Amino acid sequence: MGGRIDCYVDIASFYSYIIFLDLLRNRDLLKAHSITVEFHPFLLGAVNAGSGNKPPWTLPAKATYGLHDAKRTIARFPNLPIQFPADLMSVALTVLPLRALHFIKRTYPDPEVFITTLHYFFHAFWAPPNVNLTRAENVKMVLEQVPAGFKGAGDAGEEKLFSKDEVEAILKGAGSQEMKDLLKGTTQKALDQGAFGAPWLWVTNEGGKSEPFFGSDRFHFVYQFLGLPFQNVALLPPANQSKL
Numbered sequence: 001m002g003g004r005i006d007c008y009v010d011i012a013s014f015y016s017y018i019i020f021l022d023l024l025r026n027r028d029l030l031k032a033h034s035i036t037v038e039f040h041p042f043l044l045g046a047v048n049a050g051s052g053n054k055p056p057w058t059l060p061a062k063a064t065y066g067l068h069d070a071k072r073t074i075a076r077f078p079n080l081p082i083q084f085p086a087d088l089m090s091v092a093l094t095v096l097p098l099r100a101l102h103f104i105k106r107t108y109p110d111p112e113v114f115i116t117t118l119h120y121f122f123h124a125f126w127a128p129p130n131v132n133l134t135r136a137e138n139v140k141m142v143l144e145q146v147p148a149g150f151k152g153a154g155d156a157g158e159e160k161l162f163s164k165d166e167v168e169a170i171l172k173g174a175g176s177q178e179m180k181d182l183l184k185g186t187t188q189k190a191l192d193q194g195a196f197g198a199p200w201l202w203v204t205n206e207g208g209k210s211e212p213f214f215g216s217d218r219f220h221f222v223y224q225f226l227g228l229p230f231q232n233v234a235l236l237p238p239a240n241q242s243k244l
């Protein structure tokens with residue numbers, strides 16, 4: 001068994017946060033099945049523009065339905081502090097932190113540094129008080145705060161992942177043409193694969209065949225495609241009949 005999941009995420013995408021948490025939760029099992037997982041920061045706004053899509057909540061019926069799905073999804077993570085930003089549109093252009101993530105991914109040999117920072121950016125954006133990551137000073141503040149080995153909300157960790165000098169270097173790197181091109185190129189790659197939203201998955205199975213998957217709720221199809229054993233939704237008989 002083997003394969004890979006290339007997962008395209010934007011910090012400003014709630015369901016990107018969800019798939020990130022699910023993949024993190026299952027990382028040992030995925031590893032045991034020889035599945036490599038790689039996260040790729042991309043810009044959802046540019047994916048929408050490039051594919052001709054619009055954020056789902058801009059259509060009133062989808063906005064109303066979306067509240068139900070969001071509530072159900074949040075209920076899957078009882079200890080996760082989640083608060084939707086009051087005006088998501090106005091804080092959705094997370095270009096700078098996405099470029100910073102590319103810089104970190106490229107610069108630090110330990111992949112945990114990138115994963116931890118991505119995790120903390122998601123947390124900062126989606127937990128109250130919803131840090132506005134479109135502002136450079138906030139990105140700096142959040143980078144300075146990332147606890148080393150951040151494991152999720154409530155983990156304030158005394159030791160910080162980055163020194164002040166490292167944060168300066170990350171912000172400088174994030175402003176480089178190379179990182180601008182890298183974020184653009186990553187977004188374009190997903191668009192070329194057919195992306196129209198986030199999270200976007202490009203999954204490659206043992207035989208080298210690749211297929212796209214959209215959303216954080218497609219794991220049954222992903223696992224099936226990868227040939228992994230998994231437990232699907234199984235309807236059981238009514239409780240009183242099971243005793244017959």
Ligand SMILES: N[C@@H](CCC(=O)N[C@@H](CS)C(=O)NCC(=O)O)C(=O)O
Binds near residue numbers: 216
């Ligand atoms: N059912 C999917 C919904 C994912 C979703 O709504 N993603 C948003 C961004 S957070 C999006 O890009 N949607 C585009 C679309 O629905 O056309 C899931 O549970 O993950």
